Amino acid sequence: MARFSPLEWPVIRQLRSSDASGRGESVVSQKTRETTARTTTADNVVQSVCPYCAVGCGQKVFVKDDKVIQIEGDPDSPISRGRLCPKGAASEQLVNANGRITDVLYRAPRAKDWQKLDLNTAIDMVADRFIEARRKHWEDFDDKGHPLRRTMGIASLGGATIDNEENYLAKKLYTAAGAIQIENQARI
Known part of the structure; x- marks a missing residue:
């Protein structure tokens, strides 16, 4: 390591250069010049x-x-x-983050421990339950014969952490599936 010279002090560099205000090149150290983002x-x-x-x-x-x-x-x-x-x-x-969970975890009903699932298995489980809830709770007509074409077995509570486009797509999905209980936590 080279020995530091008093001639390299910023005030001395300022006086030796044309940087009278001391806000230019004379106050920039070699370490600062070598630093990159x-x-x-x-x-x-x-x-x-x-x-x-x-x-x-x-x-x-x-x-x-x-x-x-x-x-x-x-x-x-x-x-x-x-x-x-x-x-x-x-x-x-x-x-x-070191503690970030990157695996799909599933805990079966009344189970004490979580188990890891692969993503395709988890997606299939969600899809099967979604379709079953829609089928089981589907209502074609009310008591007076008026058409309903809806399901009360599916509800959606969106979050403010998804943007407008994602909320729009979620609304389209649930409406197409016949769900009418669609809300966003930002409004609650």
Whole structure:
């Protein structure tokens, strides 16, 4: 390591250069010159949407070696114009948290322990239960013969953590299935 010289002090560099205000190149250290943002080393940049609320702020997700290294606001987003709230700005921690569960877990009725399932098995279980609930609770007509064409066996309570487009698709799915009990927690 080279020995530090007093000639490298910022005030001495300022006096030796034309940087009279001391806000230019004379106050920048060699370490600062060599520092680069971790976003410049990213292999890929992916556009995404913040997962926390229904606002739908745009995010730029920086990926290196198949791992998220930084998440920033997307300046091209017409919704947030590059800004993120504190939760959105910290969403990289959500992705890379050590305690994040990445397996599908299932606990059978009255069982004490959870068991891991593969994704296809879990999706099939949900689909089978959805279809069975619709079939079992289907109502074609009321007592007076008026057409109902609905099911009371399926209800949906959406969350504010999904954006408007996802809520729209959920509403379309449940309406097409005949459900009429569709609500969003943001309204409750």
